[in-house]
Amino acid sequence: MSSPLKPLEGNWWGLPANRHEKAWVRISVVWGLILFGWMVGWSFFGNQNQHGPxxxxxxxxxxxxxxxxxxxxxxxxxxxxxxxxxxxxxxxxxxxxxxxxxxxxxxxxxxxxxxxxxxxxxxxxxxxxxxxxxxxxxxxxxxxxxxxxxxxxxxxxxxxxxxxxxxxxxxxxxxxxxx
Amino acid sequence: MAGLLLSGTYDAEGFRTCSVTGLRIHRDVERYVKLFALTAVVALLIGGISAIFVALTRWEVIGLADPPAFYKWLSIHAWNLLIFWMVFMEVAILYIGGPLVLGRPLPAPKLAGVGYAVMLGAALMINHAIATTEAPDNAPLLTSYAPLPSPPLFYLGVVLFILGVIIAALPFFITIWREKQEHPNRSLPLVSFGAFITSIIALEALLGGLITYIPTFLWRIGVVEHIDAGWYRQMYWIIGHGSQQINLAAMITVWYFLTHVVGGAEVVSEKLSRTAFVLYLFFINMGAAHHLLADPGVHMSWKHWNTSYAVYGAVLASMIHAFAIPAGLEAGRRKRGLGGQGLFGWLWSAPWSNPVFSATALGIIMFGFIGGISGVVMGQTQLNLTWHNTLGVPGHFHGTVVLGTTLTFMALVYFALPVLFNRDLVFKPLARIQPYFYAVAMGLATIMLLYLGVLYGVPRRHPSVMSFPGTDFNFAAASPLFAIFGVAAILAIIAGASFLLVAVGSLLFGKRVENPALVMPPLISGGSDDRPIHEYSMQGTFTLTLIFLAVFAIVYAVNWYLLGRLWAIG
Missing domain, CATH: 2.60.40.420 (Cupredoxins -  blue copper proteins)
Known part of the structure; x- marks a missing residue:
């Protein structure tokens, strides 16, 4: 039983995660880096940047x-x-x-x-x-x-x-x- | 009223055991959860009435209100729905996540009462100030952007409201403190942990609010001579967006709670779900910077860093929850042998006719696909140029706080009616379809707002775009979309009114249920085998999240394509 309503005892941090969940976290990290990289990259190669003093x-x-x-x-x-x-x-x-x-x-x-x-x-x-x-x-x-x-x-x-x-x-x- | 607030029978220590959740609930906790939740529902009613005037003014075929009245209704709409409906409910959620889930009494119940009274008085004061706004003051809308003056009473009301919320939150903090004192080696339940993270984010936002509104009030009454527009924007958004992050964290906490109780969901990884909450704590406040993306005075690199939530720390957190919550449902139901066959058997067999479940599930889906994706896209520094202050912005936050949070809080009310108020729902067929009706109508209205904003550049906060005095320029090309928006908005308001009808009707005329477990069958127990939860298949959820990612990527690419067609800027 892993209820969100019950206090946790013992080493719950050490319990493994499902392989699909781990895969999704990796995909999400990569996606976040793509989002960040493209946005920063557009500052250099893109023509629309609200940049000015x-x-x-x-x-x-x-x-x-x-x-x-x-x-x-x-x-x-x-x-x-x-x-x-x-x-x-x-x-x-x-x-x-x-x-x-x-x-x-x-x-x-x-x-x-x-x-x-x-x-x-x-x-x-x-x-x-x-x-x-x-x-x-x-x-x-x-x-x-x-x-x-x-x-x-x-x-x-x-x-x-x-x-x-x-x-x-x-x-x-x-x-x-x-x- | 008193009867509504005290409906159960309690033991000598003031506790009773809930037949649905198995939790020990103290009388004071229950009473204040009900009081705050009921007040939230009243705010929903006022906000819903104002929605009629806002939507039917923007649909200019009807053109219900003239500009001064429109801005007042828009302000009433914003404050009652975005603030009062949400925040009163969130105090209730803190008491649920704290003392109710932990089975503790409410510490310092007098503070809860004082906090409530201050919040209520301030909410009335704010509504009064908006309704009686006269020149040279302007209706504040949500943002009351200085140096455009709003009524002095309005700023004072906001300061009081913030203080009221802080007071009302104190019993929650004391609860967590005592729990940790008594059980230093035991971790909070996930729902309490989520509520705790919510409360810290809330405190940050509320302190930001005091930093903003006290000087602004002093400026408005003439004690301070000058107020800087750039300073105001930067400070205001600490609470302006911070308050929305409270909604987010509270909503996700409720998702874990309700999918568990009525759907049989379990927590598939405490480690990842809690890490996600901690990521919010560290990174989500930076996200408020996305309100300044089209502003002067802040550098592009400042904009990139802050809006990227430090390389998308907060987006990553949301992506983790986006998997963990449906996966909890999938694994939990497979474990209980509920429709475990095939990729989606667990999903099809879920209690879709129970409005608690359907409103929660629809809230999760609509929040992710509409609110979440639009938020990340408009939060990209350059893409924000094409979104800033268009109807796309209200489109985004109707995707988050209406399709997401409001549906979720409706689910919580549907849950509380039998479980806390001991009332069976009235008009059951209506209650069954209401979440679907609301999600579809509001979803359509929201998508129209997004299209009108991003594809037609129609401005938000504008009572009439079909004509501009002294020029032929207008947005008449967008009128077919406005027609769809108008009809969808009317339907959404009817769907919202249906919710109020069921909720208030059940409170007043609902059959009394002594054992709510009979009308709200819990799925907490069952599935007694010893296999750890992470070993159950989560393939269905993985498929769903990949579909989500594909939609995300397509919307993202289309937005950059639209931006790339523009003239050279910068």
């Missing part, structure tokens, strides 16, 4: 940075055309400062992301394929610089997917990626 910054200082960036960019009817590789975007209740923006396909940009007030989400997908989407968390006081390169031209929609108040559902912005 974070800086502490006050919202007011970021606003000044974004204003300077806007000065340097070309303002068009459809949105900002950044002068260099840096793109500044800030989420706030209830919109995205710095959007819309026009990017060149195939060029790598450094996205500088933050929030002016509360926590927000930065959820992006191209208009033509909802399944191609990612989300990042934006925090006030933190500027996250993440490189991104969009190869497929088109309109990319950005929504907030972190609850930020009653108007949360209205937050929307776009990127335009051109040939």
């Amino acid at each position: 974070t800086y502490r910054i006050e919202p007011a200082a970021y606003r000044a940075k974004l204003a300077a960036y806007r000065e340097a960019s070309t303002v068009t009817e459809r949105g900002l055309r950044p002068a260099g590789e840096d793109v500044y975007i800030a989420a706030m209740r209830y919109g995205f400062d710095g959007l819309p923006v026009i990017l060149k396909a195939g060029k790598t940009y450094r996205l500088h992301l933050t929030s002016y007030d509360v926590q927000h989400g930065f959820s992006i997908r191209p208009e033509h394929a909802l399944s191609k989407q990612i989300s990042l968390q934006l925090l006030p006081g933190y500027e996250w610089v993440i490189p991104m390169r969009f190869d497929e031209p088109g309109v990319y929609h950005v929504i907030c997917n972190e609850f930020c108040g009653i108007g949360h559902r209205t937050m929307h912005g776009i990127f335009i990626v051109e040939e």
Whole structure:
């Protein structure tokens, strides 16, 4: 009788396990190593890694940075055309400062992301394929610089997917990626 | 009410012997197990009512609540189901795993009473704060992410609730202390050991909760000027995810308990099952880091190390339980000569018409295939990009805490009705089908949440995605899946209501049963041969776990394929 309701006496640690159970434990260890190895490996050989430095910054200082960036960019009817590789975007209740923006396909940009007030989400997908989407968390006081390169031209929609108040559902912005 | 709590006859020392489990149960233990479990069921009712408003708002064809009401209902839903239903039940499970299984009296019963009163008062306070939220405060949802302010009373309620749980857990700790003092050379029964591990994980989570909510409360009332969003997230998730790990460990403890009592399962390897619990103790708390995978401020290597639970220590633990529990059933039933023929005879012949067994077994299967696999997949650092804050996340935790833990706790209530409350079940045909009805409807709703999140990128915590003001953009392409979700959610709510109908109906109108063993035939004894349990065949379980691994590998590969199609990031 090996009941889970009875106290154990004697050397129960020394009792052998069934061979199938031992085999399953070995399989599980190998599977765990595969999961870990693939994830770490993707950091080196994969193209999608949310990797980039974070800086502490006050919202007011970021606003000044974004204003300077806007000065340097070309303002068009459809949105900002950044002068260099840096793109500044800030989420706030209830919109995205710095959007819309026009990017060149195939060029790598450094996205500088933050929030002016509360926590927000930065959820992006191209208009033509909802399944191609990612989300990042934006925090006030933190500027996250993440490189991104969009190869497929088109309109990319950005929504907030972190609850930020009653108007949360209205937050929307776009990127335009051109040939 | 008092009659419900004190239904048996006890000897001079206050004990009675349970005819189903053979355990000696003390009056105080029984009374508090019932009190906490009944309160949990009330929370389930409130949470179930709020589910109507949440699900039928998200199914925008109905669009039941406007945004402010939606966020309040969503907060009520989260706190009553994810916290109150679970935690009141878990205190009951601590008392079961501690004094009830060990055959001891409840030490310091006054502490249990004080803990209960504080928990109840705090739960009412939290519900009141949510219901009366007004600008500039926002409904807290589960996470109350600072610096978005929630009502001050809410934070205070949470601090009190945490203190109440700690007080209520003290009699359990005293029990374990006394047991070890009196019997230093005897190991705890596995169920007590699981409860003990649960309690340590719980204490870690609760202390994390105090570290989070006391400063946040002080910030909200203006004593502290600034609160850092990154600090809050890191601290909050100690309890935010820690509390879910309590659910996990408590649920697995109940699996070992119920499969044994009603299914005839045995522990096939004490060494491996206990090692698995110890692995949880050391590694599972790191897993909370997976909530920060899409966050700034923490490095990729920090994310890799912590979410991998230090090379999947906690995943390994779950994989061990995933084998050990069905294997216990297989070997135990083969030993007792119950359907021992063929690969799966032990499984087909199991008491599937007993809701205690079926709810437990369905909980194990659904937790593993839906909650477990989705959790590991979304916990991979890069894959999390495609899951973060989509409906896939609620999909995952409806797979764990609803299909897994809620079904399991329902099984425990079905068990307690005859065994502790001495009531026969009413509406027996309904009780027989309820676990299946709930598992299928909720399973379908959950799978739709997963699809909506991962394949369509539909955000969670969003009352309307079929239109965004000022743009043509919308998620209308996902509306067929929302229709399936909506119908499945309504059916799941009806199935949940069926459970409440049977549970409350049995308490109020159930026939009194003096000998619960007659209505809940135990399978504890039998199979008296001396062959050690590990020598019985576990081939059926091995086959099942290989199927599980194949599904796991397929889901894993599909997710990486989806991620690999995206633009270059980082």
